[in-house]
Amino acid sequence: MAATSQKLEQDGLGIPLIAAEPRIRAAALGLLGVHGLAEDAARITVPVQFLVQWDDQMVPRDQSLALFDALASAHTTPHPQHL
Numbered sequence: 001m002a003a004t005s006q007k008l009e010q011d012g013l014g015i016p017l018i019a020a021e022p023r024i025r026a027a028a029l030g031l032l033g034v035h036g037l038a039e040d041a042a043r044i045t046v047p048v049q050f051l052v053q054w055d056d057q058m059v060p061r062d063q064s065l066a067l068f069d070a071l072a073s074a075h076t077t078p079h080p081q082h083l
Contacts, residue, residue, distance in 0.1 A: 031059060
């Protein structure tokens with residue numbers, strides 16, 4: 001999953017697409033870290049549901065929460081997932 005998400009981000013999908021595309025009205029994001037995405041995340045103002053894998057071995061919780069904090073949306077809801 002992490003490799004697939006990373007590939008999508010490199011291709012301009014996910015956070016970069018949501019930041020650039022005004023037709024997108026809401027988003028469900030998560031399971032990513034902040035590395036290289038903070039600038040685009042700061043341009044996202046649509047409502048976001050954000051999934052955080054609480055004990056993720058691939059993406060440390062602090063990196064995921066840093067990405068959540070970088071989002072500019074006033075309507076962002078975190079959804080922590082515990083395994």
